[in-house]
Amino acid sequence: MQKVRSIAFIVSVLAVMGSMVLYQAAGFLLPGFETKTTSSIEGRAFLTLHDLAEDSFDDGSFQSDFEQYAADAFPFKDEFSLCNAGIQRAEIKLAAVPFGYDAYPTFFGSDVFALESEGVLNSYHQPIQLPGTASYAHVEAWCGALNAAAESHPDVAFDVCVTLQLRQSERDPMYGYVRGYPLMDKESVEDLWGGFLGESIDLHVFDAPLEMSVDEAWYRNDHHWQAPYAVDSYGVLAAESGWAPVSWDDADHIQVVPAWYGSNARNGLDLGFQSAFVDHAYDFSDYRYYKLTDSGKGEMFELGKRQGYLDGAVGENDIDMTNVYSEYYGNGAVWIENPNAQKGTTCLVVGDSMSYSIRRYIALNFESTICIVPGNVSTDGNVDWYADRYDVDHVVVLGHAYAPDFIYSMSPGFLGTD
Template structure:
């Protein structure tokens, strides 16, 4: 039965037979271990067999044909979690992995999933110092621009994280902040340090991203540092979308469906008209926030769909936002990861033009970009640690 199930699903799929999504791996598309790119034919060589590449590709291809794969993954993780929960009766840990080997932990008392704390290795601390020096050198090369750095906190490094107490020498926000803040360099550090209670209110329970409340609090800090403290936006209404439920990246990676979030957003009584260009193609403000689509009930029905990206927007190499009502003659360059997706429009209200560059999706250096966009007055980094201390950011700074 174990062998024939994937064989029959695979033959049906390759033969063009339409199968219900629950019977294939389609419903597992967003889940960790769901669908893996595999090409065993390309690796079907003597070298591929000798290296093990063919075996790995073949295993991935067969894995994509496991019947009812989403149910299989979630059931397997649930059974493992039952055993882990039972063993925890002896220890009373506040949190525990969602399955054996998972890098996501469940915190039942809070109905929350968190990423397990990262160790403060010499390598990661050295990377932080290197990135700091590269930002400092970049700032020195561009004395006409003001450079700001905002490091977004997350469940791995926030003070009071329940997984930090279970790790030896966990990496903390304070350690990362000390690397950047204590440097008498050419850029300005904007602290994102918050308490754990603030984290609970400002971050999703099943996703590593902040919710709109946490993002707006960060925007207020950035606006003050950029000199717009007296012009900061004031929300008039908090919108909460009861549908669809949002099971974020931590739920997808942790294979856990019992915890869920809701997408929230702010409305404003007065907000300028923005025009948008995405990767060189003209768009609209609806491409930044899909409020109309969600208001009409248009969203991905997969229970693990990435609604953070669906509601705000997915990651792009370059987004250009023009403020049609701006009196400013200055432009802003935001160097960001997905943390900026929900709140770059807030910053865009203070500038004539705002560029949002994601180094993970645009293969250009910041020097090259500033050469082509001479009106940029401010450069603002908005990233969490995993992406700020990453090779794509270093390439952008090179």
């Protein structure tokens, strides 16, 4: 069996290398090698030969990039990954039957676990609240950076908002399946973050109301919050900040797509778990969206596909089912202008992807709302620098409890650790 597996591997490698040579010599790609330029499963663009820099050979990055390029050149890479994970999952499920286990990893080495009886996929990481862990240190550093910014801008209001994911709720159908896993619930987040943040910063820990069902608050296959939970959280923040109130009943409720594959489904390589995607059809049609560049406000563009969908110009088939949340709301940094808000008011929103579904609501209260995502993309500067540059009146920091880990990974300067 090992010999057959080795032969199959060699044939696969030769097929990839042969295709690469054929493309370089004759500009011809074999069927299957030209099917995609991006990976829906991995959420990134495949590497091309132009991405390989020869001057990086000495530090080893060329070799690493070449290995990734060769892997990306494999025909039907996404489909192969899903098939391979499916085979491993079948073996895992078969082995679990004699023991009566109904929760299992989605493939060997996966940190995404499936509970078929509840239709849930979830991932679990090290607890944040334990001193000595990297996550604990990142939260401490992040809060320290925010304290420094608040102290140097005493006239600017600072709100830090932490959203709880399904895996941090006792209503998680998989709660209790991970033995010895301390729950990072609302109280522990308040204790941890509140212990680091200064008195000039208001801390808000958003949890879904008990009257809101699991499916109204979260996705069963993704780490984001559902629109009802996001709108309810904005309502809480608005009431405490004196902003324009908005409730879930202030606009129609729409189902954008009946089923989509969330981040846990993609990371777990298991597209058998799907969730409906709903939205709050609140009218933001007067907004103007601009790209945020190094020099400030850039060219105008359409943020996501939300407005196009509400206008009827975008249909269900125009949205990538593996990335509905980001495609629909729009991702990345953006400058939002609201002509109906008080002139000369500016808000800085420092968020992760959780902020994508709520930042339009925050923009109801400011003429300019500048949104950056240091945990999702590499971002220069820090909160102090942005507050100075754009003369902001309000800073809203919004993300899930693990956001400082991603900020450290993508933009360490925001934590003062670069």
